[in-house]
Amino acid sequence: MGGKKTSITNHIKRIRLARTELTQSELARRVGATRQTIISIEAQKYAPSLELAFRIAFVLGEQVEEVFIFDPSDLMSRAT
């Protein structure tokens, strides 16, 4: 069913509400994406591009790595 899964999760919604109190529409507008894109990313349907991730973090006033959490466990299984 589902599939690949990205090994990335994000805290956009929490930060958006707790820290900046932006609506999805407002965030979308400020980062230059559509509301639908924000919805899908918040719902973890897919990970954003690196550029969009940077823009989101920038607008939220956070570092990329505080907004997006990478789980390297699948990478660990690869060899030296």
Added chain:
Amino acid sequence: MGGKKTSITNHIKRIRLARTELTQSELARRVGATRQTIISIEAQKYAPSLELAFRIAFVLGEQVEEVFIFDPSDLMSRAT
């Protein structure tokens, strides 16, 4: 020639050589991508996905934001 493409640049090549002395092939293998992908990204032909960016940074032993540099100037022109 090129087009605007992405507002992201990277220091993969410098870090790859100076810090870890990996070949493109080795880096590609460790991050689970192809050599061609590493070549294109190092050549700034396009930016990696967020996931690949995280993997590259992880393997290089750096933070995402030390490897990939975001220029927010195009974002700044958007309003409040």
Added chain:
DNA sequence: TTCGAATGTAAAGTATTTTTTACATTTTCC
């Protein structure tokens, strides 16, 4: 100089992200 490893170019095909459009549900607030 010659071999092999590393780097590079190109192009076609696959996979993933983003937009666009349209409508449904929930929340807020009067």
Added chain:
DNA sequence: GGAAAATGTAAAAAATACTTTACATTCGAA
């Protein structure tokens, strides 16, 4: 309760990232 704003689902098309394959160039060492 009702209107408006905010959030949500869906799906097709467009844009971008990634792979695969094949061949060319550069560079270091034997």
